[in-house]
Amino acid sequence: MRTGVFWGCRILTSQYAYELSVRQVFPKLGVRLVDLREATCCGDPVKSVNIFAADYLAVRALALVNLTGLTDLLVPCNRCHFTISEAKNRMEMNGKLRLKMSKLLNEEGLEYSPNIKIWHVIDLLHDVVGLEKIKETVKKPFKGLKLASHVGCQIIRYSDLERVDDAENPRKLDELIGALGAETVDYAEKLDCCGAALMYGNSDSALSLAGSKIKALQNLVVDGLVVSCPACQSMFDSKQKDAETAVGAKLNLPVVYYTQLLGLALDIKEEKLGLHLNQSPVNNFLTKTLA
């Protein structure tokens, strides 16, 4: 399978470990990634100022996929995934919007295609590659590792749009972790938001949300937290130290992208998966895993 990839802003400008690990693992599972002609924003931060302008950016991303001749698009960021899925839905529902957007795209020599299927890392791995294929490809399965999953908000809500998993009881990420031999836990705070969107203007509250979730997981005694969104990772991993003061507790929970975890199980070197870039204490977790 060949698929276009829309990276968005955060992965390309700071969450390099996600890009590194996505680029590593997919080809090993028979998925070829094709970069788009241009790197642009999906429109997410523009929504609060001008929803039409935000939709244009999202629709333009789909028009860039159309240039490649491909009909599948991998969007590894939860916020980009929601923004593009919602804009696509509005294009389907609203003929006037479709006309207006098409005219603007034509000015740029671009053309919208309604036939592009939008994937996230989680459903592309779970529904297309499949758990069996992952299990067969894994070279170093994990043993005795207990992990918590955090799927994030915007890939599972709201269900009127085509979403990646069930809105109230998402299971796919847990099943993907299970396919690598690790155990997952259910916990009360599983659907709690990382708070990333509040970094614009309410950063104390944002850090408090992230810190509370980490604190709850530390009390559960898990070996680590697995995420699949650059916004969530920026809160739980990159800003974990900043969250300590917000919640008044010592925080030292290893946090990894699922694609990093999968890469380790596929026996890809740590550096190639960007594990040296994680700010949380992944070393503890690595010694525990590979021992």
Place this chain on the structure above:
Amino acid sequence: MAKPNLESRGKILAKLSEIELVNCFQCLKCTSGCTSLKLLELKPHEIIKLVNLGFVDELASSDIIWTCATCLKCVQRCPQKASPYHVIIALRNLTAEREAKVPEEYLKAVSQILETGLAETTQKVVTKKMETFDRESLKLPKINPPKESFQSTFLKILEEKGE
């Protein structure tokens, strides 16, 4: 004393084609599951009620509309399709159109996109061992900026202010 402004209310409703605000019967499912309730006292059911009553100007100039974490639980759980998240975004757009106070980070993101196509600039990351990395040293491919046509089209759209 605050007085309802039905014209402003009309502006919000015009931005919300599929959302059925008037059907809200204040069940509080949105507020009871709201990410921002505990820390920032956001009460989505009150936002819906205030818009329905016409107190839109008060909301548009209030900080409360900028406290939504955009977790979308209210959209998911609303039994009446009143969708507080979408109402909050419409209120933010109205605030921006009126050139009233929009948190600086959003405006910065928009001008950054206009300039480079991306909302953020590339950062150097420092590891726990105090080594510095960037895209080049990580052997990640160069970022291709959008063609020139993008800037003029996007600027035109922004100047139309969502009309």
